[in-house]
Amino acid sequence: MNIYFACSITGGREFEGVYQALTAALLADGHEIPTAHLADSTVSELEAVVSPAEVYERDVSWIQAADALLAEVSVPSHGVGYEVGFALNAGKPVLCLYQQGRRLSKMITGNPHPKLTVKPYQDERQAIVLAREFVSKLPGKFS
């Protein structure tokens, strides 16, 4: 599967370890993650060399080409909120994962879109289990 992974960049990186665990697990399962570098601790330097307009066009193209979007939403982010809406509009299944106890926007928790799933996790291990469960249920594939 081709999974767009979305996470906070400018909003804060305190969950970077979870981002890395999630992308590493899905890559190890053989999935493609065009945004895997967003989990990297050098992401700000990596992204600094690309213009905002190029990042925007690249990211929306990746969402359009993806089978689904996986977002880690423990840390607020304009970009991730925008991408969740963009993916749902494009008909993509979306899973939003967050650390149990974090306060989330009601634009995410109250969104009735049938392709949106929002789930808390206790730890990295459970986050990976939930992500794999989501990917395994995507239509038309058995991976």
Next chain:
Amino acid sequence: MNIYFACSITGGREFEGVYQALTAALLADGHEIPTAHLADSTVSELEAVVSPAEVYERDVSWIQAADALLAEVSVPSHGVGYEVGFALNAGKPVLCLYQQGRRLSKMITGNPHPKLTVKPYQDERQAIVLAREFVSKLPGKFS
């Protein structure tokens, strides 16, 4: 004009003074702001009594009924990012204001949508000037 004002709630309230200055200025000019209470310091208590699903339905209905969306984007927010995309999709003009020097998501700064304007401000006074300028140029009205 009917202006949907969007700002961070769960993401952090350090710019609450700017939110209040912006909404007070536009209300004083005679505009309607269905979300004016989001600038209030008691917003969390006000919103706690409404279910997430009700907030979502209420907010997207307000965006659909609005002439434009004004977002203060200095503090990251999933909800505001989602609302910016929702408003643009609905064909609404959007102004994103942020304090000069704040780092913004490239999904906002790199977004080429012709109805999106993104501007920095130095202080509350300038933020109000920019908001009034935006509202004065909205199509079909002279307020």
